[in-house]
Amino acid sequence: MxxxxxxxxxxxxxxxxxxxxxxxxxxxxxxxxxxxxxxxxxxxxxxxxxxxxxxxxxxxxxxxxxxxxxxxxxxxxxxxxxxxxxxxxxxxxxxxxxxxxxxxxxxxxxxxxxxxxxxxxxxxxxxxxxxxxxNQGREAPPIVKVKQLLEQGSIGKVFSSEVRAFGGTVDREALLPGLKYFTDRAIGGNIVTIGVGHLFDQVQYVIGEFQNIQSQLQLQRPNVLLRDPSTKKVVETVKSNVPDLIIIDGTLAASQIATDGANVLFRFRRGQQFPGDPALSWTINGEKGEIRLQAFGGSSLHAGSYGAPVTIEVHDFASDQVQKSEWSWQSWQEELAIVGRSVGVLYDKFAEGEFEGAPSFETALVRHEQLATVLAGWDEK
Amino acid sequence: MxxxxxxxxxxxxxxxxxxxxxxxxxxxxxxxxxxxxxxxxxxxxxxxxxxxxxxxxxxxxxxxxxxxxxxxxxxxxxxxxxxxxxxxxxxxxxxxxxxxxxxxxxxxxxxxxxxxxxxxxxxxxxxxxxxxxxNQGREAPPIVKVKQLLEQGSIGKVFSSEVRAFGGTVDREALLPGLKYFTDRAIGGNIVTIGVGHLFDQVQYVIGEFQNIQSQLQLQRPNVLLRDPSTKKVVETVKSNVPDLIIIDGTLAASQIATDGANVLFRFRRGQQFPGDPALSWTINGEKGEIRLQAFGGSSLHAGSYGAPVTIEVHDFASDQVQKSEWSWQSWQEELAIVGRSVGVLYDKFAEGEFEGAPSFETALVRHEQLATVLAGWDEK
The missing domain is CATH 3.40.50.720 (NAD(P)-binding Rossmann-like Domain)
Incomplete structure (x- = not known):
């Protein structure tokens, strides 16, 4: 071909x-x-x-x-x-x-x-x-692994799930000057659409679409410093109109893996986590056990989270034992820079034809609509 | 006298x-x-x-x-x-x-x-x-300590806070036969009124009253096993009508310690936390720093949380240093069984007359009204 x-x-x-x-x-x-x-x-x-x-x-x-x-x-x-x-x-x-x-x-x-x-x-x-x-996060191996664990019934049906994430920008108060546009919602690229958007897509790809969405947003630090990365000097202070704390709550519909009405809580705060805490902690609580995914190097599993451990553990309630669940890159991915690895899988599968879980314009539109609802709810307050 | x-x-x-x-x-x-x-x-x-x-x-x-x-x-x-x-x-x-x-x-x-x-x-x-x-949790030394830290301005004004707690009953599926009434809301004593109620009072006593309350409740495990503690046998299975996952979100009004509209997220799940995780993790995110309280031995700071460490740490953003903040019992408390220590302070202060933060019928009524709203929201769904 x-x-x-x-x-x-x-x-x-x-x-x-x-x-x-x-x-x-x-x-x-x-x-x-x-x-x-x-x-x-x-x-x-x-x-x-x-x-x-x-x-x-x-x-x-x-x-x-x-x-x-x-x-x-x-x-x-x-x-x-x-x-x-x-x-x-x-x-x-x-x-x-x-x-x-x-x-x-x-x-x-x-x-x-x-x-x-x-x-x-x-x-x-x-x-x-x-x-x-x-939305190449769907192909990030930890995401693929968690999806497999659920499909294999390792924790039974999902009762609830909780995502707790930090990041979106390197620092809670500052931005690189080149990312000044992150402070202007009209441009459409910011921590809500990018940081939250990617992770929100990954989570829903794995556990199912959120229904009955309620959200709580806040702008804690409206004055954003643009800091030159080489001189470390603040070159400008910009007024942001983009929320920096995003809490989304919803429920899942009954599915092969989830019970009807399972609660899903998604919380994303711009900036750094408490020192030592994971940048991303995602727990999925099921009938028979609980999965915990933790990423210490960042909450962007679709991109640069891999500078520190990304772990997946399964707690089996009956035995009260916790087992580490290993994930790995495919051998051909290991030859690529990390941020190119999951994008690479998208290309690779796309060349072969249709594939399960392919993020398309249509799946993206669903995410756009969800995020717009979340932001509109904030505007009304 | x-x-x-x-x-x-x-x-x-x-x-x-x-x-x-x-x-x-x-x-x-x-x-x-x-x-x-x-x-x-x-x-x-x-x-x-x-x-x-x-x-x-x-x-x-x-x-x-x-x-x-x-x-x-x-x-x-x-x-x-x-x-x-x-x-x-x-x-x-x-x-x-x-x-x-x-x-x-x-x-x-x-x-x-x-x-x-x-x-x-x-x-x-x-x-x-x-x-x-x-509501003697107000006198639990870790609670007193966190309140002091906020009043001293150790993290500046509060931007947001998050409580993540597990417990309420020893096991996610079982109850002691004597606590069968925990499954019947009409009796009024259960993990929502007791487990959530105590902690919810402590948190609000420290950071301020929740406004604009929204809640998400779920009953994940309606069939509760009554297990005899000596024989470990299940003596009865009871249908519960009490939610076992409680998520409450609200905001704070402007105060000496909080910014107007600070988000407060409170999540309580019946039963055990993921092994190794704290039973209670409470973070308070401020202008200049963040406080993290973690209790590994249970989320009931008013009672039996003290079988494992209860730690308070303060992250100072400017220095990026984390400092442990020590708390301690008063010497006379150390002679009492742990669950009697904070109750003891209530008695001790009550004998002396009016005191700041005294939990009264009136403060209790406020909590009752909040919890009733939370439960009513669930009933309507």
């Missing part, structure tokens, strides 16, 4: 540590990735910028350079378009290719608001191209 | 491990207690039963034995009446003495429902006797 001819929109040469280069390139440039994908074009804000990126990332000189998403859409020799720009331009950069019926992979969040996410969903339905969204 | 002449209603000789003997007698029979109080009468379900208790507990033979709460109320030589019966008879045993204008100390919960608690409050107001309720 010929490799899928791929264009990336948003691989910037000036931000060499950007998400596209950190998370997408490792797989795409690996032997396994090259067998399934071929990067044939880049599209940046200008043709020149795209050309510079082709050089910087040592892509083949025949890689096409575009400065306009419509040109990508019009190129018949492109099968898949990857959109990894800032969230507020996802919609306009993705839409032409979606309409052209191409396959399109958009980073999460799919768009900056529900309306634009819905337009993308509708356009993809009409044009018929396959879609993928960067 | 002459000792306060005290009658106890509900000191049973057949239940020598009952609360009255375990928690009230140690102080009352101590040298310090005897200087301030004199047990002059017992009242049980019959005069004979009261006489047996006088013998069993080696009270002076001149101690009066009553079989009827009205007789206690009519005895002009009694100053204080202590009601330590099962909750469903608190109202009827306390009321005559309240009406007689005596001082009355009723165990928490004050009554089996709000209406009866309110009647007791009103009757005490009319008759003018001082009241005390057994």
């Amino acid at each position: 010929a490799p899928i001819r791929t264009a990336i929109i948003g691989l910037s040469s000036t931000a060499t540590t950007s998400w596209a280069s950190a998370a997408h390139l490792p797989y795409l440039l690996s032997a396994r990735g090259r067998a399934k994908y071929q990067i044939v074009a880049l599209c940046n804000s200008s043709v020149e910028s795209a050309k510079r990126a082709i050089e910087v990332f040592k892509l083949p000189p025949e890689t096409k350079a575009y400065g306009n998403p419509q040109d990508v859409a019009d190129d018949k020799d492109i099968d898949l378009v990857v959109v990894s720009t800032r969230v507020d331009v996802h919609y306009e950069t993705a839409l032409p290719s979606v309409k052209a019926g191409k396959q399109v992979f958009v980073e999460w969040p799919l768009a900056h608001d529900v309306a634009h996410a819905k337009e993308l969903v509708d356009a993809a339905r009409v044009a018929g191209g396959r879609t993928l969204v960067g | 002459a000792p306060i002449r005290t009658a106890i209603i509900g000191l049973s000789s057949t239940a020598t491990t009952s609360w009255a003997s375990a928690a009230h007698l140690p102080y009352l029979l101590s040298a310090r207690g005897r200087a301030k109080y004199q047990i002059v009468a017992l009242c049980n379900s019959s005069v004979e039963s009261a006489k047996r208790a006088i013998e069993v507990f080696k009270l002076p033979p001149e101690t009066k034995a009553y079989g009827n709460p009205q007789d206690v109320a009519d005895d002009k030589d009694i100053d204080l009446v202590v009601v330590s019966t099962r909750v469903d008879v608190h109202y009827e045993t306390a009321l005559p003495s309240v009406k007689a204008g005596k001082q009355v100390f009723v165990e928490w919960p004050l009554a089996h429902d709000v209406a009866h608690a309110k009647e007791l409050v009103d009757a005490a107001r009319v008759a003018g006797g001082r009241t005390l309720v057994g």
